[in-house]
Structures are given as structure tokens and as C-alpha cells.
Amino acid sequence: QVQLQESGPGLVKPSETLSLTCTVSGDSISNYYWSWIRQPPGKGLEWIGYIYYSGSTNYNPSLRSRVTISVDTSKNQFSLNLNSVTAADTAVYYCARIKRGSGSYILEYWGPGTLVTVSS
Amino acid sequence: QSVLTQPPSVSGAPGQRVTISCTGSSSNIGARNDVHWYQQLTGTAPKLLIYGNSNRPSGVPDRFSGSKSGTSASLAISGLQAEDEADYYCQSYDRSLSAWVFGGGTKLTVL
Numbered sequence: 001q002v003q004l005q006e007s008g009p010g011l012v013k014p015s016e017t018l019s020l021t022c023t024v025s026g027d028s029i030s031n032y033y034w035s036w037i038r039q040p041p042g043k044g045l046e047w048i049g050y051i052y053y054s055g056s057t058n059y060n061p062s063l064r065s066r067v068t069i070s071v072d073t074s075k076n077q078f079s080l081n082l083n084s085v086t087a088a089d090t091a092v093y094y095c096a097r098i099k100r101g102s103g104s105y106i107l108e109y110w111g112p113g114t115l116v117t118v119s120s
Numbered sequence: 121q122s123v124l125t126q127p128p129s130v131s132g133a134p135g136q137r138v139t140i141s142c143t144g145s146s147s148n149i150g151a152r153n154d155v156h157w158y159q160q161l162t163g164t165a166p167k168l169l170i171y172g173n174s175n176r177p178s179g180v181p182d183r184f185s186g187s188k189s190g191t192s193a194s195l196a197i198s199g200l201q202a203e204d205e206a207d208y209y210c211q212s213y214d215r216s217l218s219a220w221v222f223g224g225g226t227k228l229t230v231l
Contacts, residue, residue, distance in 0.1 A: 044122060044209065044223070044224045045211075045225070046222070047219060060219045061218055061219055062219070094165055094166070099171070101171060101172050102154075103153075104153065104154035104156070104213065105213075106156050106168065106171045106172070107156070107158070107166070108171075108177075110165040111165065
């Protein structure tokens with residue numbers, strides 16, 4: 001059974017860059033799509049973007065100017081960088097593995113999430 | 121304001137049947153994009169519940185079912201149990217936004 005685990009700083013200062021890593025175990029990162037999703041405290045889910053193991057990406061247009069997702073197949077990890085953060089970026093950040101359906105992308109397995117707070 | 125609209129809350133007694141609606145538009149659900157449902161127990165990560173409108177992943181009880189018609193989708197839970205108390209989210213793809221979108225979530229309370 002595949003398992004995902006987010007890691008990174010729990011506190012980031014305004015205007016700085018939020019950096020998180022998702023480590024995948026129990027299966028190879030190859031041949032799959034991988035995604036980041038976030039959830040502000042007490043609010044709903046927001047899709048951030050996804051990456052294919054080959055490196056191709058797709059981002060939420062609302063975040064595209066500030067987001068970079070990358071993959072390291074040698075470490076079975078993929079990462080999220082979100083720059084110029086503000087308090088509005090405070091959220092629990094989840095990584096997930098995508099299952100390709102017939103023309104759709106399904107968030108099949110999720111990590112437990114990590115809370116990132118943006119504050120000085 | 122979420123692109124997909126869900127009722128903020130629903131409730132039901134043990135053993136009853138409840139439904140949760142997810143209303144979209146011609147640019148998402150109505151554009152023949154699949155709808156997926158996730159269950160989020162308090163303090164935990166979301167878990168895939170229904171995919172491709174009506175399919176259950178292995179291990180999900182058949183008390184959970186999904187359907188889609190026009191610009192809306194629904195999640196039905198029959199034989200309600202205390203352990204079903206959670207937040208439920210629908211998800212689809214929006215062609216106008218070129219983005220995956222979620223509903224605002226529905227909190228299910230088992231009375």
C-alpha cells in the first residue's frame with residue numbers, strides 16, 4: 001500500500017517561500033501523477049497543481065505565478081515551492097497520488113497533511 | 121464562494137438515508153466531467169469515497185453511492201452509522217477555469 005508523508009517548515013515568514021516535500025513509500029513514484037492540495041483552517045479544499053513523474057506540470061491558474069512543483073525520482077519524492085506567501089497561504093498542505101480515470105484525475109491516496117502557518 | 125455548491129450541513133438518525141448534493145454548471149459537471157467524492161473525518165486527511173460519478177474504491181461499503189445528472193451530482197449514504205459523521209467534498213474539473221474544483225464541503229451529523 002502506497003504511503004505519502006509531507007515534510008517541511010511549519011512556520012514561514014510573509015513574503016518568503018514555502019517549501020514542502022512529499023516522500024512516497026510502498027511504490028515507485030514513476031508512472032504516476034502526483035498532486036498538492038491545501039485546506040485553510042476551518043475551510044474547504046483547494047487544488048494547487050500536479051506533476052507527472054517525467055516532470056510535466058499543471059497548476060491552478062489562481063496560483064500559477066507563485067507555484068513550482070518538482071519531482072526527484074531518485075529519492076521517490078516530489079516538492080512544492082510557493083513564493084511571496086501571505087497570511088492567506090496559511091493552511092494544511094496535502095500531497096496525493098493521482099489515479100487516471102477515463103478522462104479524469106482522481107486523488108486516490110493522500111498524505112496526512114502538514115500545517116504551514118505564515119506569520120512574522 | 122466555491123464553484124461547486126454543496127449544502128453546509130445535513131443530518132440523519134442512525135439507520136436512515138441521507139443525500140448530499142453538489143451543484144455545478146455547464147463548464148464543470150455539465151460539461152460531462154466526472155465527479156468524485158471524498159470523506160474527511162475530523163482531524164484527518166480526505167479519503168476517496170466515490171470516483172467517476174458512481175464507482176466505489178475497494179473497501180468502501182456499498183452503503184455509499186454516487187450519481188450524476190445534468191449539472192449536478194449526489195452522494196447517498198444509506199443505513200447511516202455514527203462513524204459516517206464527517207465532512208464530505210465533491211470534486212470535478214472546470215473547463216472555464218482550467219482547474220480542478222471542489223465543493224465547499226458538507227458536514228454530516230449523525231443524530
